[in-house]
Amino acid sequence: MRRPGISNLLGGRGPAILLALVLGLAAPPLGPAPPATAQDSSPVRADAASLARGQEIYGQMCAVCHGIQGRGDGPLARTMVPRPADFRVHMAEGHTPQQLFEWTSLGVPETAMPGYAADLSDDDRWNVINYLQTFAPAAQ
Numbered sequence: 001m002r003r004p005g006i007s008n009l010l011g012g013r014g015p016a017i018l019l020a021l022v023l024g025l026a027a028p029p030l031g032p033a034p035p036a037t038a039q040d041s042s043p044v045r046a047d048a049a050s051l052a053r054g055q056e057i058y059g060q061m062c063a064v065c066h067g068i069q070g071r072g073d074g075p076l077a078r079t080m081v082p083r084p085a086d087f088r089v090h091m092a093e094g095h096t097p098q099q100l101f102e103w104t105s106l107g108v109p110e111t112a113m114p115g116y117a118a119d120l121s122d123d124d125r126w127n128v129i130n131y132l133q134t135f136a137p138a139a140q
């Protein structure tokens with residue numbers, strides 16, 4: 001003997017309701033990766049003005065060690081152990097902007113990298129970090 005199907009109980013709309021329920025429940029795990037949180041990105045948009053300002057700061061304060069092209073080969077770099085970071089490599093490694101901000105603000109312990117929290121405003125530290133990220137080889 002046949003048991004009454006659930007669609008009979010729901011007056012014929014059972015399948016649609018069930019489908020909606022299943023899709024609704026399935027949606028979160030099947031959805032795209034969660035969007036980056038605000039913490040993962042620079043709060044200062046990397047527009048032309050920000051990059052121009054970042055480049056100016058970089059030329060004045062960073063290139064002497066990190067090199068004009070970010071290779072870690074500025075004139076002061078020769079004697080340093082460890083050598084300044086090569087930004088072409090380091091940016092490609094995908095450090096989060098938050099990490100870069102912390103290093104730029106506080107310096108890198110046990111290295112010649114000074115902290116710039118006292119010399120550069122928050123916005124200017126973000127401007128220079130936006131600029132640093134242009135050293136990464138273009139994403140394929």
Ligand code: HEC
Binds near residue numbers: 062076083114
């Ligand atoms: C006196 C030399 C010197 C100056 C000036 C300097 N740096 Fe550095 N920087 C270093 C050294 C040395 C390191 C350490 C490299 C390492 O950890 O391998 C470093 C590391 C860093 C790092 C960490 C990179 C990484 O991926 O490990 C960042 C970011 C950075 N510097 C940003 C800057 C910015 C921005 C400026 C200018 C505002 C600046 N630095 C100026 C010497 C310098």
